[in-house]
Structures are given as structure tokens and as C-alpha cells.
Amino acid sequence: MPSATAQDTGTPSARRAHWSVRLAEFLDAHAGRPPRDKTERLAWARAFHAELQETGLAAPGWPTEAGGMGLDLADQIAYHQQMTAVRAPKHPCGLSFIVAPTLIKHGTAEQKKRFLRPLLRADEFWCQGFSEPDAGSDLTSLTTRAERAGDEYIVNGQKLWTTMAHLADWMFALIRTGPAGPGGAGISYLLIPMKSRGITVRPLKDISGGTHFSEVYFDDVRVPVENLVGEEHGGWAIARTSLGHERATAFLSDEFRFRRVVNELHRLAKTSGAANDPLVRQDLARIEASVRVLASNSRRALDAVLQGRDPGPAASVNRLVRAEFDQRLHEVALRVLGPDAVLGQREPTAPEGGRWTYGYLMSRSSTIGAGTAEIQRNTIAERVLGLPSGRKQA
Amino acid sequence: MSAVSDRNDGHEELRKAVRAFLKNASPSSEVRRLMATAEGYDPEVWRRLADELGLVGLIVPERFGGAGAGAAELAVVMAEMGRTLLCSPYLSSAVLAPAVLLESGDEAACAALLPGIADGSALATLAVAEDNADIRDFDAIRTTARADGDRHLLHGTKERVSDGCTAGLLLTVARTDKGLSLFAAEPEGAEREPLPVLDPTRKLARVGFDGTPARLIGAEGAAAAVLGRALDLGTVALAAEQTGGAERCLELSVEYAKTREQFGRPIGAFQAIKHKCAELLHEVESAKAAAQDAARLWSDPTTGEQGLAASVAGAYCSEAYVHAAAETIQIHGGIGFTWEHDAHLYLRRARSSALLLGSTSWHLERVAEDIGLVPTA
Ligand SMILES: Cc1cc2nc3c(=O)[nH]c(=O)nc-3n(C[C@H](O)[C@H](O)[C@H](O)COP(=O)(O)OP(=O)(O)OC[C@H]3O[C@@H](n4cnc5c(N)ncnc54)[C@H](O)[C@@H]3O)c2cc1C
Numbered sequence: 001m002p003s004a005t006a007q008d009t010g011t012p013s014a015r016r017a018h019w020s021v022r023l024a025e026f027l028d029a030h031a032g033r034p035p036r037d038k039t040e041r042l043a044w045a046r047a048f049h050a051e052l053q054e055t056g057l058a059a060p061g062w063p064t065e066a067g068g069m070g071l072d073l074a075d076q077i078a079y080h081q082q083m084t085a086v087r088a089p090k091h092p093c094g095l096s097f098i099v100a101p102t103l104i105k106h107g108t109a110e111q112k113k114r115f116l117r118p119l120l121r122a123d124e125f126w127c128q129g130f131s132e133p134d135a136g137s138d139l140t141s142l143t144t145r146a147e148r149a150g151d152e153y154i155v156n157g158q159k160l161w162t163t164m165a166h167l168a169d170w171m172f173a174l175i176r177t178g179p180a181g182p183g184g185a186g187i188s189y190l191l192i193p194m195k196s197r198g199i200t201v202r203p204l205k206d207i208s209g210g211t212h213f214s215e216v217y218f219d220d221v222r223v224p225v226e227n228l229v230g231e232e233h234g235g236w237a238i239a240r241t242s243l244g245h246e247r248a249t250a251f252l253s254d255e256f257r258f259r260r261v262v263n264e265l266h267r268l269a270k271t272s273g274a275a276n277d278p279l280v281r282q283d284l285a286r287i288e289a290s291v292r293v294l295a296s297n298s299r300r301a302l303d304a305v306l307q308g309r310d311p312g313p314a315a316s317v318n319r320l321v322r323a324e325f326d327q328r329l330h331e332v333a334l335r336v337l338g339p340d341a342v343l344g345q346r347e348p349t350a351p352e353g354g355r356w357t358y359g360y361l362m363s364r365s366s367t368i369g370a371g372t373a374e375i376q377r378n379t380i381a382e383r384v385l386g387l388p389s390g391r392k393q394a
Numbered sequence: 395m396s397a398v399s400d401r402n403d404g405h406e407e408l409r410k411a412v413r414a415f416l417k418n419a420s421p422s423s424e425v426r427r428l429m430a431t432a433e434g435y436d437p438e439v440w441r442r443l444a445d446e447l448g449l450v451g452l453i454v455p456e457r458f459g460g461a462g463a464g465a466a467e468l469a470v471v472m473a474e475m476g477r478t479l480l481c482s483p484y485l486s487s488a489v490l491a492p493a494v495l496l497e498s499g500d501e502a503a504c505a506a507l508l509p510g511i512a513d514g515s516a517l518a519t520l521a522v523a524e525d526n527a528d529i530r531d532f533d534a535i536r537t538t539a540r541a542d543g544d545r546h547l548l549h550g551t552k553e554r555v556s557d558g559c560t561a562g563l564l565l566t567v568a569r570t571d572k573g574l575s576l577f578a579a580e581p582e583g584a585e586r587e588p589l590p591v592l593d594p595t596r597k598l599a600r601v602g603f604d605g606t607p608a609r610l611i612g613a614e615g616a617a618a619a620v621l622g623r624a625l626d627l628g629t630v631a632l633a634a635e636q637t638g639g640a641e642r643c644l645e646l647s648v649e650y651a652k653t654r655e656q657f658g659r660p661i662g663a664f665q666a667i668k669h670k671c672a673e674l675l676h677e678v679e680s681a682k683a684a685a686q687d688a689a690r691l692w693s694d695p696t697t698g699e700q701g702l703a704a705s706v707a708g709a710y711c712s713e714a715y716v717h718a719a720a721e722t723i724q725i726h727g728g729i730g731f732t733w734e735h736d737a738h739l740y741l742r743r744a745r746s747s748a749l750l751l752g753s754t755s756w757h758l759e760r761v762a763e764d765i766g767l768v769p770t771a
Contacts, residue, residue: 032643136727137658161728205733207723207741272526279755327720334745339554340526340748342598344590351526356590360745361738364723365731372727374666 019069021056023082043118045089050121058120059100066104069114073306077252084256089330095164099172102189105272106230115170115191129159129173129192137375140236144218145176148225153177153190155198155221165201165214168194173284174235176338184236191227198222207361252302254322255295258329259261262291268352283332290325297321319378320376323366330360346388396481405677412474415447417749420478422594422736429739432455434586434597435482443482444514445521449490453627458508462711465627465692469634469685476638479739481595483517483557487624488632490556491518492680494565494624498576500614507578520619521552521601529554530625530752532567532618534572537603539568539577539610546610547563556750558599559586565611566601572615577608581737583624593746595739627702629751630692633685633707636747640711640718643740644693647718647725654727667725675720681707681714683705702764705757712748719744 030048035041052058053067061081062068064266071079091097096119118124135142144157154177163169171192178186194201198221203211230238267286269275298318304310333356334341345354367373381387419439428434444450453468454460467513475484494505494513510516527534537550548568550748558564564579585602612620647669651662661667688707691700719741723730748754762768 066430073536110762131728134655136656137661138658141656150566156479157474207733214504277755277759279758317561334749335753338526339523339528339749339753342554342749344594346590350590361741364559364738367728368731369725374664375725378664 189235473638
């Protein structure tokens with residue numbers, strides 16, 4: 001692994017200089033204007049991340065054994081700043097970084113060897129098979145089941161809202177292998193090849209009219225037992241694994257993105273004259289205040305982590321605050337656009353290609369997608385404030 | 395909603411009749427079928443609205459072949475249409491076009507044009523906005539009209555014209571030497587282009603005039619006040635439509651909150667959801683109050699507060715509807731984010747309506763102005 005070089009260069013700052021110089025060189029050579037065409041853009045992002053991995057400059061926060069750079073938190077922050085500054089292409093499959101920490105912590109040596117490299121290179125895409133028709137917020141009531149038959153599991157049931165299912169090579173899934181009980185009993189974490197016989201993917205149209213998620217049906221799908229991650233029935237506990245520090249830095253890329261988007265909105269408001277409207281101006285000022293508060297808040301949490309302290313409640317509310325900020329930002333953006341905000345993306349005169357109007361519709365999912373805002377509030381109230389649980393007592 | 399209902403018996407019957415009709419005429423399946431068509435409405439439903447229910451000529455005086463009803467009745471009808479997201483040229487042809495003709499005081503034009511509009515045989519619309527300017531920003535109107543014998547020739551481009559592609563009569567405003575003036579143009583002489591839009595349940599078009607012949611309506615240079623009043627009545631009607639849509643969103647949310655179970659109980663049992671529904675009820679009821687007040691005041695010119703009330707309703711109902719539609723998605727979770735669920739159609743209608751006849755900023759500024767908050771230079 002080229003990342004071994006990170007260890008050879010002595011002091012932390014020398015090491016930082018080392019990787020950041022290499023990253024700068026890499027970005028000079030590889031970042032550029034994204035192709036306009038969607039398919040080309042995807043291929044372009046894949047090639048970028050394959051090269052990045054090849055050069056040993058992928059996954060700053062992962063341990064070197066897992067193929068990452070093993071950077072400390074301060075270096076990870078610098079890394080993200082460097083990437084965002086040149087608008088390097090995002091990894092085309094964000095969901096991969098949900099399964100990766102679980103594999104790193106709980107996967108077998110074989111599993112890590114098999115999956116992590118193609119995952120980082122974006123050679124293989126992943127989808128997340130958690131939600132079902134009757135198990136959304138209440139995920140532990142899921143019923144898609146696997147029965148053991150020799151060295152295989154036979155999976156039957158249905159997943160719903162599976163983002164990227166139609167493009168993914170693999171699904172990491174929560175599957176019932178035993179009776180339901182408190183604490184997510186009887187749930188296992190399985191890796192399922194999407195090409196398996198018996199899998200049917202039915203794409204669903206979402207709010208935008210586009211297809212980003214699907215229904216996935218399992219009809220006697222055979223999955224080798226070696227694709228189990230962790231213990232049988234022990235899937236619930238490991239499903240939420242993260243690499244601690246990664247969670248702290250995940251905010252950063254959001255943060256840089258929000259900052260950039262707000263700047264773009266300011267620019268738009270100034271050039272279009274919308275900023276001359278005192279009411280729109282007030283809205284913009286409110287958004288500006290929010291984006292600054294957001295930044296101070298995560299800086300506080302990061303400082304705590306950097307000093308080895310618990311980031312405290314600020315970190316738990318961060319995600320919720322971001323989701324709601326994203327929605328407010330787009331509300332205001334539509335006010336800034338003026339009446340032409342009613343135009344769709346296919347109308348050539350739609351301001352900035354209709355991206356704000358599209359973003360407005362898409363932003364409705366930020367308080368649903370990865371755990372609804374209400375569930376996050378419940379979790380904050382119960383875990384942070386110690387309020388009693390709203391679950392029905394068994 | 396029966397929780398807080400305000401019965402005005404005269405209107406209750408009208409409401410029931412329209413609701414019963416639209417239940418069959420405008421179910422979700424029809425809305426979805428029509429929104430995918432170019433015309434965006436069902437001519438048969440339009441004919442029945444005109445002939446059987448007499449709603450197309452609702453605000454047209456009887457002497458011009460209409461029902462001579464007031465803004466209050468109009469609000470009842472619009473609220474029902476908003477509930478079902480009816481796809482029809484009602485706002486353009488039955489509200490804005492007759493309103494501007496009537497406000498113009500041009501008896502001859504009214505006598506010539508209103509009967510056809512009132513019986514539904516002619517579709518008319520009002521084309522005002524240009525570029526990306528607010529429809530209320532009359533200074534932004536640059537379309538010109540040049541006298542040419544007994545007619546005028548129009549040059550300019552109108553944007554976001556409701557039902558601009560289907561209308562057989564284009565009422566529009568253009569500048570002459572004397573100022574803003576109202577004109578009637580035949581669509582044959584104009585360039586019309588459908589616009590891909592956020593809300594496909596209401597068709598919008600770009601209308602280009604390039605030497606398009608048109609007839610002057612009312613006094614030359616007198617269109618600003620006429621137009622302002624017509625747009626105000628439109629705002630009152632639209633506020634009612636928004637209220638109807640918001641109310642339907644609340645109903646959908648409450649129904650779902652009672653039936654969807656998670657963690658072993660209906661999600662409506664959770665305070666997070668309960669509080670949202672309660673908040674929406676409060677907003678929907680307030681929106682109704684604002685819309686009804688505006689409609690009532692419209693027919694009572696003694697107060698001099700019609701514009702103010704229209705803007706209060708316009709601003710409040712716009713925000714309440716957008717909020718109700720967004721919360722409907724939230725309360726439905728993943729289902730609410732799908733194309734198949736109607737929630738996004740309400741959000742699209744709500745967001746787009748909030749810009750159609752004056753932005754919330756514009757309405758709030760008018761309120762500030764009318765109550766003397768804006769310093770005069
Ligand atoms: C764009 C998008 C992408 C997604 N991608 C994926 C994916 O890739 N993989 C995957 O597995 N899932 C995915 N999901 C599913 C997502 O995780 C679920 O939609 C989410 O967990 C909510 O579940 P639900 O839709 O069943 O809503 P429900 O759980 O039925 O919730 C309905 C409403 O009830 C509220 N509610 C429920 N329980 C409570 C409670 N205890 N207290 C207060 N309020 C409550 C909710 O907050 C919500 O407002 C995606 C969803 C979206 C919108």
C-alpha cells in the first residue's frame with residue numbers, strides 16, 4: 001500500500017506537508033471541469049477516485065491497514081479543505097461510506113480484502129437495505145428474513161426506498177434471522193450481491209419525477225454464509241458503527257458545501273437585484289447568520305474531539321440543524337430567484353438551469369432520509385436529555 | 395375539516411355542490427392525466443362547470459350573461475378547486491380576465507367579450523409579467539403599443555402567462571405615449587410557447603408580440619389602477635384556493651397519522667406528529683379567516699382596505715399552504731417523497747402559487763405601505 005509512506009516521514013507536521021503536497025500535485029493533475037453529460041460525469045468521478053486510491057490518497061481517516069491514510073483529525077480537516085477548495089468530485093456512491101466503517105470494525109480479514117478496495121475506487125457501488133414497507137422509523141420491526149440452509153442463507157421479503165439499488169453491485173442489509181425482541185434481537189447484517197437470482201429491483205419515481213430509489217424484492221435469494229458481518233443475530237448493534245472521528249469530519253464537507261452554496265446565493269441575489277428587496281435581504285441575513293452559527297457549532301464539537309473530550313450535545317443536534325437549514329436555504333433561494341422560480345429544469349431560461357427549484361424539492365428528503373427529524377428529536381430528548389422513551393412498553 | 399367550521403348557510407350549499415362535482419370530475423387520477431397534457435384541462439369538465447354549475451360566469455354581471463356573484467362566492471368555489479388541484483383555466487378565464495374587463499369600465503368591450511367568457515365558450519387570460527419581474531412590478535413592463543389606424547400593434551414578450559397557450563383571447567398591458575394601457579389581442583398574431591414548470595397542474599406560457607394587432611380597452615394610459623384591482627381580486631381568489639389546498643393537506647396528514655403504525659402505535663400518538671398537525675390546523679384556520687375576510691371586504695368598498703386585506707391574505711395563505719404541503723411530506727415519511735403520492739403536487743402548486751400574483755415580499759411591503767410604515771421620500 002503506498003500509504004505506508006505516511007509513517008516514514010517523522011513528525012506530524014512533516015507528514016502533513018508530505019501528503020498535502022502529494023494531494024496538491026494530484027489535484028493539479030486530475031481535478032477539472034466536470035463533464036456536462038450525466039453518464040460522462042459519473043465515469044469521470046469514478047476514474048478520479050480510482051486514481052486517488054491508486055496514489056494512496058483516498059480515505060484520510062481510515063486506518064492504514066484498511067487502505068486509508070491514517071491521518072489524525074487535524075490532518076483530516078486540512079485534507080477536506082484542500083479537496084473542497086478545488087471542487088474535487090465527490091465519491092459517486094456516498095452510501096459506501098456507511099458500510100465501510102462496519103466492515104473495518106467488524107468484517108473478517110477476507111471481507112476487508114474483498115470489499116474495501118473496489119469500494120474506495122468506486123469500482124463497486126453499494127446500497128443500503130434497511131427500510132421496509134412496515135419498518136421505517138421503527139426499523140427493528142423489520143420482517144425480511146433469512147433461513148440457514150447449509151452454508152447459505154435463503155432470503156425472502158422486501159426492502160423499500162433503497163437508494164441506488166438500480167445501480168448498486170452490493171447491498172448491505174439488515175435481515176431477520178431470529179425472533180424479534182428488545183434491542184433489535186434476531187437481526188443480522190448481510191452483504192448481498194445485487195446480481196443474485198431472485199432479486200427484483202423496481203425503481204420508484206420520487207418527488208422530482210426522477211429515479212433515485214427503488215423497491216427490492218427477495219424471492220429465495222441464496223447468500224453465502226461468509227457474507228454475514230459480525231455475529232448471526234448481532235446485526236443491529238453493528239449497523240450504526242462509525243469511525244468516531246469520521247463522524248466529526250463528515251460534517252466538514254457539508255459545512256464547506258453550505259458555505260459555498262450560500263456564497264453562490266449571495267452572488268445570485270446581488271446580480272439579479274433581489275438583494276435590493278429589503279425583505280429578501282432579511283432572509284439572506286438570517287441564512288448568513290445560520291451558516292455561521294452552524295460553523296461555530298461544529299468547530300466547538302471538533303475542538304472538543306481534537307482535545308480528546310466528548311463533543312457533547314452540540315454534535316447530536318448538528319445533523320438535525322443541518323437538515324432543517326438545507327430546507328430553509330432552498331426556501332430563501334426561491335425567494336431570491338423571483339417569479340422565474342416557477343420554471344422547471346427543462347426550461348432553458350430557468351435561473352441557473354433550474355438547480356435551485358430542483359434542490360428545493362429534493363431538500364424535502366433531508367428531514368426524512370436518514371432518520372426523520374422527529375426521530376432525531378426523540379433520540380436527542382431520550383439520549384441527551386434523558387427523557388423517557390416513547391416506545392410502547394412490552 | 396369539521397373541527398372549526400364557519401357556516402354561512404348561503405355558501406354551504408354552493409360548497410357542497412362544487413365539492414360533489416369535483417369529487418367525480420377531478421380525482422387524483424384525472425389531475426395526473428391532465429397535468430401531462432399540453433392543454434392541461436378537460437374541455438368536457440370545463441363545459442359542465444359552465445353549463446351545469448354556472449361557475450364560469452360566476453363573477454360576471456347578469457347583464458353580460460353571468461351569475462353576478464361576489465368575491466365571497468368566488469372564494470367558496472376556488473377553495474374547493476384548490477382542494478382537488480383541479481386542472482382548469484378557471485383563475486385565468488373566469489377570474490382575471492373578467493375582472494380586468496370589468497375594472498376597465500369599457501362597456502362596449504364588456505358587452506362584446508364577457509358573454510363568451512361567461513358561458514365558457516371563449517377562454518381568455520391576462521398577460522402582464524415580463525422578464526423575471528414580479529407581476530406587480532408595473533415599471534418592469536416594456537411591451538409597447540403603437541397606434542395603427544383604429545387598432546394598435548404590440549411589441550414585447552410576456553412571461554408566465556396562465557393558460558397562455560389555450561386562451562383564445564389575450565388581455566394584456568402595454569405602454570403607449572400616455573402610459574400603461576390595456577389591450578385585447580387575438581392569439582393568432584402572437585408567438586406562444588408552453589413553459590416547463592414546477593407546477594404542471596397550472597399551465598404557463600411565454601407570449602411574444604411582434605407587431606401583433608390589438609384593440610385598446612378602456613382609457614389609454616389608465617391601465618395601472620385597473621390592473622392593480624384585477625390582480626387584487628385574483629389574489630383574493632387565489633388565497634381561497636390556497637386555503638382549500640392547505641386544508642386538504644391537513645386532512646391527508648391527519649388520516650395518515652391515524653392509520654400508519656410504527657413502534658406499535660399510530661404515529662399520530664407521538665407528540666412530534668400531533669404537534670405538527672395541531673400547528674397546521676391553527677395555520678389552516680387562520681388562512682381561512684384571512685381569505686374570507688379579504689373576500690368579504692372586497693364587496694364592501696366603504697372600508698378602503700381591499701388591497702390591504704388582499705395582501706394580508708396573499709401573504710399569509712401563501713406561506714400557510716407551502717408549510718402545510720411540506721409538512722404533509724414530512725408526516726408521510728418516505729411515501730410522501732414519492733411521485734405517486736399527491737403531496738408533491740400540493741407542494742408544487744403551493745410554491746408556484748406563492749409567486750403567481752405577487753410575491754410574499756411584495757404583499758408584505760404593500761401591507762407595510764398601507765399602514766404607513768414605509769417612509770415617503
Ligand atoms: C430520499 C430517501 C432516500 C432513502 N434511502 C434509503 C436507503 O437507501 N435505504 C434504506 O434502508 N432506507 C432509505 N430511506 C428510507 C428512510 O430511512 C425512511 O423513509 C425513514 O426512516 C422513515 O420511515 P418511513 O418512510 O416508513 O416513515 P414512518 O416511519 O412511517 O414515519 C412517518 C412519520 O411518522 C413520524 N414518526 C414515526 N415514529 C415516530 C415516533 N416514535 N415519534 C415521533 N414521530 C414518529 C416520522 O417522523 C414521520 O414524520 C430513504 C428515504 C428517502 C426519503
